[in-house]
Structures are given as C-alpha cells and as structure tokens.
Amino acid sequence: MKSRRKFIQTLSMAGAAATLPLTSYGKQDNSGKMIHQVFFWLKDGEDVQDFKKEASVLGKCKTVKNAYMGTPASTEARDVVDNSYQLACTLFFESLEDQAAYQVDPDHLEFIKRNSDRWKSVKVYDFMI
C-alpha cells in the first residue's frame, strides 16, 4: 500500500505540473483532464460483438467521466489509417489520479481476468487534453 500511495502522490504532482501549458479546444478549461485511448487486437476466431459487450463494463468504472467504444469505420483507405484492430475504447478522465484509480478498479481488473486470453495485443495512448 505504501508504494501505491507514493505512486498516486507522484501522479498528483505530475497532474499539478500538467495544468500549466495545455491547450485544448471544445472546452475552455480542461486542465488536468485526459483521454485514455485503447485499441484491442483480438485473437483469430474471437467474437467481436461479444468482446465489445464484455468491454462495456469499462465505461461504467467509477472514475470514468465519459466513454465511447467502437469498431473500425469504413473511411477512405489511406496508408496512415490503421484499421487492423477490432475494438477501440476512448475513456475520458478528470485527472491523472482518476485514471490511476481506474487501473485498479475491481470491475476493470475483473474484465482483464475474464478476457485477457482473448486479445493478442493492446495499444494504449494516454494524453492530457
């Protein structure tokens, strides 16, 4: 518990520093807010719709402010577009601390326990907005 507390404190300090130079649009004051963007590549034969249903619990975790999930769109094929994943999850958090709490949320951990053998890879992008 001690190391976790220290970790949270470190995040808290990072969050405070991060309020200074951020730029965003769509909202006037997003200081400290962030997006946790996750992409899942499922193993061959996995049912995407069923996996999506399982993943819906992620958006209901206590510290998640807003959540969207989706599958690749039929946009124009371009070299820069990666549509090789099966599920995208966009989770909004009010702070770095809220995202850290999400990582140890019992519902999040239960999702991982139930489903981690279904994906072959995961990619995460975390950014302040």
Next chain:
Amino acid sequence: MKSRRKFIQTLSMAGAAATLPLTSYGKQDNSGKMIHQVFFWLKDGEDVQDFKKEASVLGKCKTVKNAYMGTPASTEARDVVDNSYQLACTLFFESLEDQAAYQVDPDHLEFIKRNSDRWKSVKVYDFMI
C-alpha cells in the same frame, strides 16, 4: 467531381449499414457517429507548442462536432502504452460523410500545406461509436 460524388455515395451506404450493430456507452443513440483519432510524430527540433497552435484549426473545421488535442500524459510506464508521439487529436463527427467532408475542408488542407514538412509520421484510427 464524378468520382468524388461516387465516393461520398459509397460512404453514405457504408454509414447506413453501420447503424445496425454498433454499441456505445455514454450516449443512448450514437448510430453513425465516429471518432477520427490522429497521432503526430514531429521531426526533431520542431516546436510542439507551436505545432499544437497550428493544429487547433482542425477542431474549427465546419463538420467537426467536437475536438480535443493533447500531449502524452504522465501515466504509469507500461509496455502497452505508446507515448512516443508529440500530439494527439481526437475529432468527433456525426457521420462518415462529415469526416469525408473534413478531409477536403479548405482549412484542413491549408493546415496540411503549411505543416506537412514538420512531421515524420502520422497515424490515424477511425471508428464508429
């Protein structure tokens, strides 16, 4: 113009089909809505804050419903987290057609013309939400 019209029609049909099996949370009816998620890796020596200022025009393009941009967050270092990019842009669109229109929006094209020599790579993920 003919081929563009045909392209838009194709997108329109794809959009109609896409309204069927989509799952989302955070909103009850997101059918047809999508996220256009872009990551920029800038060339060495480029000023991230200046580039971010340039990129802010993207969120003001006519068909963009909502937009967020940000820089990597100080979340816990994990193998699955990619924080090697310099700028992330999350653009919400009401439809595939609106995203297609954005691709040829004069302000978007002007941004590309002014700044395309500043990045070494771009990655895009488009998904229905």
